[in-house]
Amino acid sequence: DAGITQSPRHKVTETGTPVTLRCHQTENHRYMYWYRQDPGHGLRLIHYSYGVKDTDKGEVSDGYSVSRSKTEDFLLTLESATSSQTSVYFCAISENPTGENYGYTFGSGTRLTVV
Amino acid sequence: AQSVTQLDSHVSVSEGTPVLLRCNYSSSYSPSLFWYVQHPNKGLQLLLKYTSAATLVKGINGFEAEFKKSETSFHLTKPSAHMSDAAEYFCVVSEPGGSYIPTFGRGTSLIVHP
Numbered sequence: 028d029a030g031i032t033q034s035p036r037h038k039v040t041e042t043g044t045p046v047t048l049r050c051h052q053t054e055n056h057r058y059m060y061w062y063r064q065d066p067g068h069g070l071r072l073i074h075y076s077y078g079v080k081d082t083d084k085g086e087v088s089d090g091y092s093v094s095r096s097k098t099e100d101f102l103l104t105l106e107s108a109t110s111s112q113t114s115v116y117f118c119a120i121s122e123n124p125t126g127e128n129y130g131y132t133f134g135s136g137t138r139l140t141v142v
Numbered sequence: 143a144q145s146v147t148q149l150d151s152h153v154s155v156s157e158g159t160p161v162l163l164r165c166n167y168s169s170s171y172s173p174s175l176f177w178y179v180q181h182p183n184k185g186l187q188l189l190l191k192y193t194s195a196a197t198l199v200k201g202i203n204g205f206e207a208e209f210k211k212s213e214t215s216f217h218l219t220k221p222s223a224h225m226s227d228a229a230e231y232f233c234v235v236s237e238p239g240g241s242y243i244p245t246f247g248r249g250t251s252l253i254v255h256p
Contacts, residue, residue: 060244067151069232069246070186085243117186124242125174127193131234131244133178133186 030054033118033134040141046105048137050118052098058121059101060131061085061093063114070117076101077124108141115139144169146235148247156255161205161220163250165233168214175216176234176244177207186232192216203227228254 031052040046050059057078062070072085074093082093090112092104105112118134149164167173177189190201197209207218216233233247 062246067248069248071246072243075243083241119244124236125193126176126191126236126242126244127174130176130188130191132188135185 031118031120031132031134033116033137035137036135037138038140040108040139042109042141043107046108046139048103048105048116048118048139050101050103050120050134052101052120054120054122054132055098056120056122056132057098058124059095060119060121061091061101061103062117062119063087063112064117064136065114073103073116105139108139110141113139113141144173144235144237144245146233146245146247148231148233148250150250151248152251152253154253154255155223157225158222161218161223161227161252163218163231163233163252165216165218165247166214167216167233167235169235169237171237173235173237174242175207175209176236177201177205177216177218178232178234180230180232180249182229189218189231223252223254225254225256228252 034049060075061073071087076082076095094102116137119131121131145168147166175192178186190199192199192209200206230249236242236244
C-alpha cells in the first residue's frame with residue numbers, strides 16, 4: 028500500500044534465532060500496529076505504538092518486542108523464534124486512533140517461516 | 143471490552159445474486175466499525191467505515207453496510223456478486239474503552255460460483 032512498506036516480504040529462519048521485521052511509513056502517522064494473521068484467528072494484535080518511544084502490548088505479545096525510535100519506523104523483534112511464530116505479519120498505520128479519517132492502512136505483509 | 147463476531151466463516155453465492163456477510167459487535171461506547179477485504183496472498187483493503195455519521199455507509203465496489211445500534215450489528219451487503227468479490231472479509235471495531243485498538247473478527251470467506 029502506498030505510504031507503508033514492510034521488509035522483508037518473506038523470511039525463513041531457524042528456531043532459536045532472533046528476527047526483526049521492519050515497518051516503514053511515509054505518512055507521518057502517529058499510530059502504528061503489528062498484527063499476526065493465522066487461519067481461523069483473523070488478525071491478532073501483537074504490539075502497538077502511539078508515538079515515538081511509546082508502545083504497549085497487545086493480545087499476543089509474548090515472545091515479541093518492539094521499538095519505535097523514529098515516527099516512520101516500527102520494528103518488531105522475535106527474540107528467539109519458535110515454530111508457533113510461523114505466520115503472516117501485518118503492520119498498520121493510522122492518523123488518529125479512531126480511524127475516522129482514512130481507517131487503518133495496512134502494509135503488504137511479511138510471511139515468516141520458522142523451521 | 144470491545145469484541146466483534148462474524149457469524150459465518152464461509153458464505154457461498156452465485157454470481158449475480160446478493161451478498162450478505164454478518165457482523166455483530168460488543169461495545170460499551172459508540173464504536174467505530176470497519177469492513178476490510180483481503181484477496182488471496184494480498185494485503186488488507188478498506189471497504190467502508192462507520193464513525194458516528196450516517197448509519198448506512200456506502201463503500202467501494204458496490205458494497206454497503208448499515209449500523210444498527212439496537213441490534214449491535216454491522217452487516218455487509220452487495221446487491222449482485224461478481225467473481226472478483228471472492229475474498230476474505232474482516233469486520234473490525236474500535237472504541238474508547240478499548241483504547242481505540244482495532245479488533246478484528248475471525249473473517250468470512252466469500253465464495254462466488256459462476
